[in-house]
Amino acid sequence: MTTFRRPTPATDPAKSDRLALAGIVDLLTDGRFPVRFTAYDGSATGPPDAKISVHLATPRGATYLFTAPGDLGMVRAYIAGDLQTEGVHPGDPYEAMRVMAYQLRFRRPTMAELALITRSLGWQRLRPVPPPPQESRPRWRRTIEGMAHSRQRASEAVHHHYDVSNRFYELVLGPSMAYTCAVFDHPEASLEQAQERKHELIADKLGLRAGMRLLDVGCGWGGMVRYAARHGVRALGVTLSAEQARWAQQAILREGLSGLAEVRHLDYRDSPGCDYDAVSSIGLTEHVGVHTYRAYFALLLGKLRPGGRLLNHCITQPDNRGRAQTDAFTDRYVFPDGELAGTGKIITEAQDVGFEVRHVENLREHYALTLKQWCVNLAEHWDEAIAEVGEPTARVWGLYMGSSRLAFERNGIQLHQVLAVRPDGTGNAHVPLRPWWHS
Numbered sequence: 552m553t554t555f556r557r558p559t560p561a562t563d564p565a566k567s568d569r570l571a572l573a574g575i576v577d578l579l580t581d582g583r584f585p586v587r588f589t590a591y592d593g594s595a596t597g598p599p600d601a602k603i604s605v606h607l608a609t610p611r612g613a614t615y616l617f618t619a620p621g622d623l624g625m626v627r628a629y630i631a632g633d634l635q636t637e638g639v640h641p642g643d644p645y646e647a648m649r650v651m652a653y654q655l656r657f658r659r660p661t662m663a664e665l666a667l668i669t670r671s672l673g674w675q676r677l678r679p680v681p682p683p684p685q686e687s688r689p690r691w692r693r694t695i696e697g698m699a700h701s702r703q704r705a706s707e708a709v710h711h712h713y714d715v716s717n718r719f720y721e722l723v724l725g726p727s728m729a730y731t732c733a734v735f736d737h738p739e740a741s742l743e744q745a746q747e748r749k750h751e752l753i754a755d756k757l758g759l760r761a762g763m764r765l766l767d768v769g770c771g772w773g774g775m776v777r778y779a780a781r782h783g784v785r786a787l788g789v790t791l792s793a794e795q796a797r798w799a800q801q802a803i804l805r806e807g808l809s810g811l812a813e814v815r816h817l818d819y820r821d822s823p824g825c826d827y828d829a830v831s832s833i834g835l836t837e838h839v840g841v842h843t844y845r846a847y848f849a850l851l852l853g854k855l856r857p858g859g860r861l862l863n864h865c866i867t868q869p870d871n872r873g874r875a876q877t878d879a880f881t882d883r884y885v886f887p888d889g890e891l892a893g894t895g896k897i898i899t900e901a902q903d904v905g906f907e908v909r910h911v912e913n914l915r916e917h918y919a920l921t922l923k924q925w926c927v928n929l930a931e932h933w934d935e936a937i938a939e940v941g942e943p944t945a946r947v948w949g950l951y952m953g954s955s956r957l958a959f960e961r962n963g964i965q966l967h968q969v970l971a972v973r974p975d976g977t978g979n980a981h982v983p984l985r986p987w988w989h990s
Contacts, residue, residue, distance in 0.1 A: 570671040572607060578664060585654035586638075586647065603638035603647050611680060617672060618679045623879045629950065630884070630943050631683045641946050642930035645923070645953035652957055685943050687887045690876070717798045719939045720772070722932040723925050723948065728772035728798070731834040731864065732918040732966045742924040745917070750778035753831055755988035756910070756970050757860045759784050763828040766854055768819040769835025773799030773812070780812035787824070789817040819850075826856040836865035836897070841875040841890045844900035852905050855973045858981035861906065863897065863969045866918075869962050871895040885951045894967045906971035907980055912990075915965040922956035 573594035576584055584597040587604035590613075597604075607613060612633025616624045628634035639647045660668065669677065724730055725742050733745030734752050753775065759765060761783025767775045770788025772795050779786040780803070790796050799814035817823075819835060830851050839847045851861055871893035876882065881889060898908050929936060929949055936945045958964045972980045 568667075568670065570667060572613065575668055575671060578668070579657055579660060580655065581658050583654075583656065585650050601638075603636065603650060605647075606635045606637070607633065608635055609633045610676065613672065614676050614678070614680050615682075617668075618677060619682075621879060623883070626880045626884070626950065627682050627686070630685060630946050632942070632946075640930040640933070640949075641942075642933045642936070642949045643926035643953060644949055645926060645956055648953050648957050652961070682883075683943055685947055686883045690882055690888070715944065716939050717772075717794050719936055719945075719948075722936050722939070723929050725924075725928060727774055728802075729774040730771055732914050733921040733924075734914065735917050735920050738920060742921070742928075745921065745924075746774065747778075750775055752988060752990075753833070753862050753864065753968070754779060754782065754784075756968070757829040757831065757862050758982075758987070759829060764824075764826075765829050765831065766822055766824070766827045767831045767833070768822060768851070769832060769838065770799065770814055771795055771834065773802060773814045775831055775833055776812050776814055777802060777806060777808060780808040781806070784811065786812050787822075788812075788814040789819055789822050790814065791816070791818055819847075822850075822854065825854055826859075827854050828856060828859050830854055830859070830861045831864070832861070833864040834866075836863060837886065837889050837891060840888070841892045841896065844892070844896065845904060848901045848906060849904040852973055857973055857975035858979070859973050860982075861901075861969075861971045861973075863901070863971070865897070865967065866891055867897065867965045867967045868893045869965050880954075881951070884947050891964065894965075894969065897967070897969055901969065901971050905973065907974050908969060908971045909980065909982060910968075910970040910986065912968045913965050914968065915959050915962065918966045919956050919959040922952045922959070926952050926956070 570578065571594035572590035572592050573588060573596040576588050577596050582596070585601075587595070587597040587599065587601040588607070589595045589604065590607040591609060607616070607628070611631070612628040615628040615631070615633060618624060619627060625634065629636075636644065636647055639645075720728060720730065727743055727746035729746040729749065732749065733742060734749040735745045736748060740748070757765070759779055759782065763784050765776070765779045765784050765786040767779075767786060767788040770776055770790050773788050776786040776788040776799070788799065790799070793816050796814050796816035803809055803812045803814065819839075832851065836844075836847070855861065868891045873891075873893070875890040875892055877886060877889045877891065894911060898911070901908060926949065929945070929952070933945065955964070959966070972982060974980045
């Protein structure tokens with residue numbers, strides 16, 4: 552049976568002039584740290600028989616932990632290798648995160664306890680040190696250098712996240728190279744089956760048929776474009792990632808789809824043409840900025856013929872009150888300038904520019920299953936992933952995907968597909984009376 556180490560007199564502020572690192576942990580968690588904790592100073596706390604343990608290996612790691620707000624210090628120490636784990640794979644740290652999320656509770660120290668912590672650490676440990684090089688500049692610094700979601704900032708953000716390495720993404724995403732939520736008919740479905748099912752669902756909702764024209768904005772590695780082309784649809788995809796566009800064009804050539812499919816390296820705002828039968832936006836809305844939603848939906852409306860349909864697929868907040876900006880870890884290490892909103896905001900902005908919203912679907916649990924499979928892939932190909940991008944970057948992705956899986960499971964974030972149509976001049980939406988796709 553797992554037992555917790557209770558605070559000892561040596562960790563009682565009234566009876567000690569200095570605390571070991573484990574003593575500080577005891578103080579801040581009321582002696583109920585849910586996994587085994589050990590530190591470079593030889594101290595330890597937490598259940599001795601815990602299956603998961605963390606080790607603070609360096610003084611620099613202690614500085615990271617105690618000089619950054621929230622979880623950012625822990626993230627920095629982990630990515631730099633100063634905070635090490637046992638019992639979970641770094642490519643799939645989900646179980647450690649689940650235990651910490653459900654069992655770890657910090658308490659607010661008193662002023663006397665803060666003074667004790669400061670004496671114990673020493674002022675040298677409280678002097679900030681540079682973060683790992685994988686960390687992007689803070690949002691306020693980026694704002695000084697250029698407006699959020701401007702063309703320059705958007706290009707930099709996409710480059711930071713998507714131009715890591717096509718080979719790395721192949722290892723994580725598998726053959727589909729689809730970096731968005733899959734759709735599982737059952738939990739045991741393979742990742743490839745689920746990604747194919749996702750593309751099928753989107754095509755069905757859009758009513759795609761051979762001979763139609765599709766614009767896919769933020770097309771990634773061209774999965775939806777290639778799926779549509781295989782079914783006789785003329786499909787154009789645009790992406791701000793040069794690496795994605797290069798990979799997608801090569802895949803189109805390999806599959807013999809050049810007559811129907813094309814992917815261009817373009818900002819979605821420069822998407823060519825109009826009178827498309829359908830527009831798909833799969834995982835782009837998170838990048839465009841909440842304050843630009845109206846312009847974003849207006850642009851997509853202008854790309855459609857009357858009766859044309861839009862399928863907007865994106866991560867959302869579970870309510871419409873939350874702050875749009877993502878947490879510090881996601882903003883600094885994963886999606887710089889990423890922003891999320893609730894479905895109410897998305898639907899409102901789409902309606903206000905002239906779209907008629909016909910259907911909304913939440914695929915929250917499906918994204919948790921997708922992330923589980925991606926983490927399995929990363930863990931299985933860990934050595935090759937490290938050889939491709941380095942261990943710190945591989946750790947970023949394991950941490951991000953594991954924490955995202957947990958967030959979807961706990962309803963901290965959601966994934967919504969919003970189906971909308973551009974009615975014709977008489978108000979006719981040109982859709983059947985009842986849902987026409989196989990859900």
